[in-house]
Amino acid sequence: xxxxxxxxxxxxxxxxxxxxxxxxxxxxxxxxxxxxxxxxxxxxxxxxxxxxxxxxxxxxxxxxxxxxxxxxxxxxxxxxxxxxxxxxxxxxxxxxxxxxxxxxxxxxxxxxxxxxxxxxxxxxxxxxxxxxxxxxxxxxxxxxxxxxxxxxxxxxxxxxxxxxxxxxxxxxxxxxxxxxxxxxxxxxxxxxxxxxxxxxxxxxxxxxxxxxxxxxx
Amino acid sequence: xxxxxxxxxxxxxxxxxxxxxxxxxxxxxxxxxxxxxxxxxxxxxxxxxxxxxxxxxxxxxxxxxxxxxxxxxxxxxxxxxxxxxxxxxxxxxxxxxxxxxxxxxxxxxxxxxxxxxxxxxxxxxxxxxxxxxxxxxxxxxxxxxxxxxxxxxxxxxxxxxxxxxxxxxxxxxxxxxxxxxxxxxxxxxxxxxxxxxxxxxxxxxxxxxxxxxxxxx
Numbered sequence: 001x002x003x004x005x006x007x008x009x010x011x012x013x014x015x016x017x018x019x020x021x022x023x024x025x026x027x028x029x030x031x032x033x034x035x036x037x038x039x040x041x042x043x044x045x046x047x048x049x050x051x052x053x054x055x056x057x058x059x060x061x062x063x064x065x066x067x068x069x070x071x072x073x074x075x076x077x078x079x080x081x082x083x084x085x086x087x088x089x090x091x092x093x094x095x096x097x098x099x100x101x102x103x104x105x106x107x108x109x110x111x112x113x114x115x116x117x118x119x120x121x122x123x124x125x126x127x128x129x130x131x132x133x134x135x136x137x138x139x140x141x142x143x144x145x146x147x148x149x150x151x152x153x154x155x156x157x158x159x160x161x162x163x164x165x166x167x168x169x170x171x172x173x174x175x176x177x178x179x180x181x182x183x184x185x186x187x188x189x190x191x192x193x194x195x196x197x198x199x200x201x202x203x204x205x206x207x208x209x210x211x212x213x214x215x216x217x
Numbered sequence: 218x219x220x221x222x223x224x225x226x227x228x229x230x231x232x233x234x235x236x237x238x239x240x241x242x243x244x245x246x247x248x249x250x251x252x253x254x255x256x257x258x259x260x261x262x263x264x265x266x267x268x269x270x271x272x273x274x275x276x277x278x279x280x281x282x283x284x285x286x287x288x289x290x291x292x293x294x295x296x297x298x299x300x301x302x303x304x305x306x307x308x309x310x311x312x313x314x315x316x317x318x319x320x321x322x323x324x325x326x327x328x329x330x331x332x333x334x335x336x337x338x339x340x341x342x343x344x345x346x347x348x349x350x351x352x353x354x355x356x357x358x359x360x361x362x363x364x365x366x367x368x369x370x371x372x373x374x375x376x377x378x379x380x381x382x383x384x385x386x387x388x389x390x391x392x393x394x395x396x397x398x399x400x401x402x403x404x405x406x407x408x409x410x411x412x413x414x415x416x417x418x419x420x421x422x423x424x425x426x427x428x429x430x431x432x433x434x
Contacts, residue, residue: 052358052361052362053317053358054358066309066313067313068312068313068316068317069316070312070316071309071312071313071316074309074312075309078305088295092283092288092291092292095285095287095288095291096283096284096285096288098316099285099286099287099288099315099316099319100270100285102316102319102320103319103320103324107320107324124341124343124344124347126341126343126344127341127343127344127347130341130344130347141269141270141271144269145269
């Protein structure tokens, strides 16, 4: 049994943040597939036994369970030292972007992707458009920052990069945002993340099926 | 001049998180009113000089500027010791809720409140309903947690309480969610926050006008 067990699934960018970290940090980990599409994260057993917040990912280590990708990444950086910010200032800078990521950069894009790609019955086009506009505003801010800095919190990659990398490797016909075309700063940074030892595509790194895309459907 | 200067305005719950912390911690602080309603946080000067993320609050101290309420609260707890989580485990627990707060609890309610109360031209009822449902889901999770714990991260108030307190004191006819009626666990916890030395209502603690409410308009 691996030291770290990550409850995750391929279509979850929030799970990918932690999976990619574990892999690039060279830690001994294994995925446990979450059956998200049949509602596993939202049922009573999951809420009682795994995560009351009704979400993935969850990291299990030494009999303990951790939820919320940002808190998990922080805990991993503190306990392993890998991709940890190196000064107090860099730690606050990383945290600033991790909050921005959770509030806007990941959140709006992830919701847009789900509505755009899965399009559950009753999805209103106005809601999809609202999230697209919010996601674009957040992407513009990150694009400007990443055009001026090699990594999110400075010269070296930190946990803030893994946080913001959550959804940027999913295909444009799945997310509805074409990074290569619209956000050159994010696109170049994405290349720097792909160059890290241990990088893999979300669907190669974690089990489970792909989301439908506008091309494939 | 006070030691801490907080760029804020009364209608901003994200600013209130920090203002309330500073007041309850008994720190030497003063507010600087942000002219949000005329677009100050989104204009080029603000983005260049104050906060590239185009948001309030911003904390100025000793010539430095800090953005993102979650990062500011963390920095303040670390540098002053006030309302700091007391163990490594409590620190991760506080952080877990602060991420949940930024992603969902504050975020969905704040957007709902803005659309419901200000109702900018072109606001689509489907978008308002979408955020109401998301906010209620997040409030239900917090309600269950706060029914079983005196404060967010345990027996004593920490920065996680100030984070989650951002929007819960605005009136129901402004937010569209009646906490007293629907969320008894959050309502009781709100009472424990109000009992802290230094507690004040957002509009009493910070300058600037009220949002319109469904009753007053």
